[in-house]
Amino acid sequence: MKKEDIPQDDGALNKLTKEVVYAVDQSGKYTTELSTGWEVKANALDLAWKDIGNRIEKARQQVLNREASPLLYFMELRLMDIGIVSAYTGFWKWTIRRHMKPGVFEKLPENKLQRYAEAFNVSLEELKSMNVHED
């Protein structure tokens, strides 16, 4: 890539910092330059977040239809998979799958719910109701 071709588009990272990019100058020598971002990359990130948004909404509907417990919703909301939930809570994966059934979830004792609430960084009330107040 030539130095003058370094993209200077808008990107999410732009709020935080410019990034270092390596490119060649007119004599063909490598040099570095700061870039504000690249549209192609910003679009890929946007698409990933759109997909996440869809997954969260789908999970919310499943919980409302009593096809899943709120754990599914929070798992999607926090971008986790069962492996990550397991690592944060200390529950086995199969236990978590069981807790994802609404009937089982509703009978869980408070101390177990607390472990989930901590992993998802929400209060017990929010965990049960799916009403999350984020900054």
Next chain:
Amino acid sequence: MKTEFQHLQAAHCENGVTTNLLRAVGAHQLTEPLSFGIGSGLFFIYIPLLKINNGPAFAFRTMPGLIFKRTCKSLAIPVVRKKFSSREAAEQALEDCLRAGQPVGCQVGVYYLTYFPKEYRFHFNAHNLIVYGREEDQYLVSDPVMENVTSLSRYELERVRFAKGALAPRGQLYYPREKKIVTDDQLRSAIKSGIKRNVRDMLYIPGSIAGVKGIAYTGKKIKKWRDKLGPEKAGLYLAQLVRMQEEIGTGGGGFRYIYGAFLQEAYAFHPIDTLPEVSKMITEAGDLWRAAAVQAAGIYKGRIGSQADFDQMGDYLIKISGIEKEAFKTLAKINWKA
């Protein structure tokens, strides 16, 4: 409490941490491209079965941690690397280092990395930063992908050091054990072994999913994605490819460009004409990675999306594979004694 430390921004976090930590103990000649090349950082792997954020895993550089490890080893700099099961012990070890004037490299997860923009905060646990001091409750942090230094509170730092999931850092910290002046001769031989190891990783790694073979393999698979996955999922997979290619600050085949810069810098230590020539080939490969990313964006934005477009996408990768293969074969033929 503040250690003597100079923050230099880098394109990639591990390169930056390696370069900045080693410069602080006496490897003054080190630059980001030299660290990347000596650590044999260039790589490719596609792991269809390993799912990250619901898409397949791609990597355009070597395993996290290896660049630091290999660079230190090649320069004969002894390394301390510790993991912790207890959070208290992890903080105590960090405090001890800072009190002794030693800046410390930390592996962290980015999900709770508060200064990162929300859009970048996935459960990715192999980010690297340097802690170089503490002022009351705030740890002073040099994150190499950022222009300026920043800080994290005790609680925030603890949370990212003990992020959970794949590649969980477990409080991991690392630093060079002693001050050491690195000679040009040492660098010369480190560059040579770095290139040889990278030739091995790119050309001779067994299996079909990694190295130059892996790039062509991925190209062939991409041509089938449209029929196999449907347009929507195929688009998401391509976006994943672009995101992994990019990471932060490695814009459009960025790792290829860093390697191109490395080969030019290597020429100052080994005046062999092959090095700048191969640098040009690697630059060409980087440009094609960028063009492939633009093609992918056309598909995932829905501007194009016919089978011919997927074929062209796959062909880019097959062509890149050919160029990188040729480049590393040329490097393999260098007669270092001459």
